[in-house]
Amino acid sequence: MAALANSFLSPESSRLKPGELSTGTTIMAVPFPGGVVLGADSRVSTGTYIANRTSDKIAQLSSKIFCCRSGSAADTQALTDYVRFYLQQWEVETGRNATVKVAAHLMRKICYQNKDNLSAGVIVGGWDEVDGGSVYNIPLGGTMIKMDCAIGGSGSTYIYGLTDALHKPNMTKAETVAMVKKSISHAMARDGSSGGIIRTCIVDESGVEREYIPGNQLPYGP
Structure with missing residues (x-):
């Protein structure tokens, strides 16, 4: 059977050793006065194979704190599970709601301490009573940077100029949502x-609003 299987492979492919598969995504988070908008595509790929067309890459860490995930799906799912558990424990012990900064620092610490074993780039964003809406970018390696406009994943390299052109200080909620989409x-x-649908998450003092845009309704126009 092995000989039969190898007969369908080219000489070059039969010499290839198993290795990591390329993965990709597009994630984004932008704060506005009074809240934050998070967005992500939904395609999960393993090399050239699309494993999931409608994955949810925006994970909830606390009541008003969310995380956009890029990199290895297994790694980022494990990370968000750990951070969610620790935040719940912290809130029970202190009797206070966790802040976005606390959640981001906890995520950064776990990412940095395991940087040699993880493939995970995340964006933590949300609303709290201390800072209002805020966003922290935690790329590969465990650095943490507070940003006014955070983008990540393989698709981000194509839109740096676009986001620079669209982003401006003190945008309204509607303007921020339109920019992210x-x-x-x-x-x-x-x-x-990157592909599939766009999922967005709007977080402010009043609560959380989730939305998705189907692939045939994407705002490509100017």
Whole structure:
């Protein structure tokens, strides 16, 4: 059977050793006065194979704190589970709601301490009573940077100029949502590892609002 299977492989492919498969995504988070908007595509790929067309890459860490995941799906799912558990424990012990900064520091610590074993780039964003809406970018390696506009994943390399052009200080909630949707849709058009639908999450003092945009309704226009 092994000989039969190998007969269908080219000489070059039969010499290839098993290795890591390329993965890709597009994630984004932008704060606005009074809240934050998080967005992500939904394609999960393993090399050239699309494993999931409608994955949810925006994970909830606390009541008003969320995390956009990129990199290895297994690694980022484990990370968010750990951080969610520790935040729940912290809130019970202190009797207070966790802040976005606390959640981001905890995520950064776990990422940094395990940087040689993880493939995970995340964006932590949400609303709290101390800072309002805030966003922290935690790329590969465990650095943590507070940002006014955070993008990540393979699709982000295609939209740096677009986000610089669209982003401006003190945008309204509607303007921020429109920017996130437009930026991610353009990344999905260019990046073969990003696709599917766009999921957004709007977090402010009043609560959480989730939405998705089907692939045939993406805002590609100017």
